[in-house]
Amino acid sequence: MNLFFYVIKRLAMMVPVIVGASFVCFLLLRLSPVDPARAYLSVSNIVPTEETIAAVRAQLGLDRSFWSQYGHWLWQLCQLDFGTSFFSKLPVARELAARLPITATLALSSLAIAFIVSIPLGIASALRRNRLIDHMSRLLAFLGASIPQFWLAYLFLYFLSVKLDWFPLQGADTWLHYVLPSCTLAFALIATYSRLLRAGLIEGLQEPFVLYARARGLGTFAVVGRHVLRHAIRPVITAAGMNLGKLFAGAVIVEQIFSMPGMGGFFLESVYHRDYPVIQSYVLIMAIAFVIGNLAADVVQAYLDPRLTQTARKGE
């Protein structure tokens, strides 16, 4: 029950954060030196004169006061209407509906791969300190932290798609299309997670309760799996919560290289065109992704360590 109230409270706290993010984004866009009406005209091949700029400003609703525009946008959002793209003239919601699942799948599959690889790797390198597996894991972490993502993407494409023909080169049609981009994104995460986990496990294995568990006759896997991992994995969960939002927002390069029609390319194009409705919606969705990522991390933390929810309730 404690956990339930904790989640409700955190969900309620999301509202001001998201409204704040929407406001800051709205404000920053309007501080930009380029007038979107002018950008719209240049995209439409119309010579920007005072008259044409005024007409487009009126058409796009940019002639109204800042607060009126912001209020109108919030009101539209309440009705789940994200507005209409200045550029494609299609409803933003429709564009997002086509792209968001691709980016979401990519983000979640990258996280999943990162967990699947880094948990066994972290455990193995903690239990076999300074042995071959630990050195290998260190090397992997070093590579993961230093190899540029775009280069890794090209290496994967060249060797695994062009040379060996194991995976398709471009698109997002089947699960096979997601393997290489997900691995590209997961590579850097594996480096971080496996090292975090290793450090946490090594620290945890020194705790008195481990000695007690061993004294009870529990085997290594039981000690690590049931007791130590529960503590050691917490920093990894926190990092994953942060990364979820980043993966949603920052997969632009990977999406472009693997020709995945996700959110990245769409957002980039909208920035070029000063497509306010798209930029605003994108920032809003990214804010939600960050908040939900952190919330999910906190909920898992609270599940792993119920003391956290108690602290939260006491703090009320």
Next chain:
Amino acid sequence: MFRKVKQIHISILLVLMISIFLAGCNSKASENTPEPSTVGNPSTTVGDIKTLRLSWPKDIGPLNPHEYTPNEFFAQGMYYEPLIDYGEGGKLVPKLAESWDISEDGKQYTFHLRQNVKFSDGSDFDSSVVQKNFDTILANRDMHSWLGLISQIEKTEAVDAHTFKITLKNRYYPALQEFAVVRPLRFLGAAGFPDDGNTAKGIKSPITTGPWVLSEYKKDDIAVFTRNDNYWGTKPKINTIIIKVIPDGEARVLALEKGDIDLIWGEGVISLDSFVSLRDSGKFETSISDPVASRALIVNTAKGPFADLNVRLALQHAVNKQALVQGVTNNVEKAADTIISSNFPYANVGLKPYDYNLETAKSLLDQAGWKLPDGKTIREKDGKPLEIELVYMGPDQIEKPMAAAIQSDLKQIGVSLKTTGVERELRNKRMETADFDLLFWGTYGAPYDPHSFVSTNYEPGYGIFESQQGLSMKDELHQQMKDVLLTVNEEERQKLYTSIFTTLHEQAVYLPISYLTNIAVYPSYVKDFKFPAHRDETPFDSIDFQK
């Protein structure tokens, strides 16, 4: 032992769950893709079916013949047909109009439309549908005002089923050439129009008279065009064209190497380094087109040091263009001596190129009063250093290194060049307000030049007219530019163009850098590849496969 087996089971279960999750998430996405026998298959000839696969950086767009972005030029060009086509050397060739007459005063154009032409939905191509297309184009005149012809049209009239008459307000010699442009003067079938007839708000479906019909489409992913077997003209030799969206140039190169695509073609679709590497690999055929447009710097004569002709002339002698095109473009672009290449109509006027000569450049700066003080590296005049700014498009892969090379060239003659990379909209704003000393710019190319070039020079709003305000003969020059578009006499027109190009050259208001070209890379089984004369047309109709 039991624990180990249990852990293996858990791992397998996890992998399975992830696989099911990924497959489940995308089952819908794969529904619209073309059949596997054509997509992703290394063989492009299955039985008698010849499929050309290529990629493009962006989605083809909604295939609206009367609109601009997000409609892609090449897709509109391959899909819809004009009244008149632009052929080799600028020769105008009949297309949907079999012939045309021009009245003596040069204001009335009567088109005799080709008979027995059907749209892809089976409807007839006749003057009523031509009228319907012109109605929507003229209803959105503002949007098309960049095209001189549109602002000149006074009225249009369907004389009979196959005769269509257009009356202009004034004589306008490039009218015929402009009927060949890709947008907005191409024809959509009547059933493709929205209910209110205004295509600016979108079309119902892309109905064409052209050789290709859109048969499958998934936005931002793939477009499949099938040969229109009822096409009135010479039918293409290939049956299907598949266009995949690959935004990244290097990924496009890998797709060609893997055999996923059969052709890379266009301007700037891959890096020029990649082009050279593919050419040198010996595995592919490569070709470079004739110049299709020019890359130049606009020199702002209205303010700063470039208000002085000698400083502008010094710039012409100080930049090593040959080194620029070799170093930055691997000679894929050609060094330019004049703002419009001499293979364009009226542009072969025998101008003497400025040679690369640092001593001449230094002497011109001395004459202009910009002297190099002892112990300093930057010239000064009245205590003020010779500092200028070059604005370029930040993300552009060519402009940035070229800007750096020009900076280094100018340093040798004691000029401090500040290079400012800005993104597209900011660059457009700075151009339109003439807020620059030097700015990278490109001409329209064929079939728009040289007439579109002159109109962007005399019309305020683009920033070029504004940048020429420092010229003492600007009024006369701009009047000549207006007059040349009204000429009916070839000799008089050539005389005016010669005078215009000579003035622009002598006054050094542009620094021509290079001529842009189209590139093509394809495996040897792709035959009969030929670059179209028109910058925005596609080469697909002539291509054949021979394996």
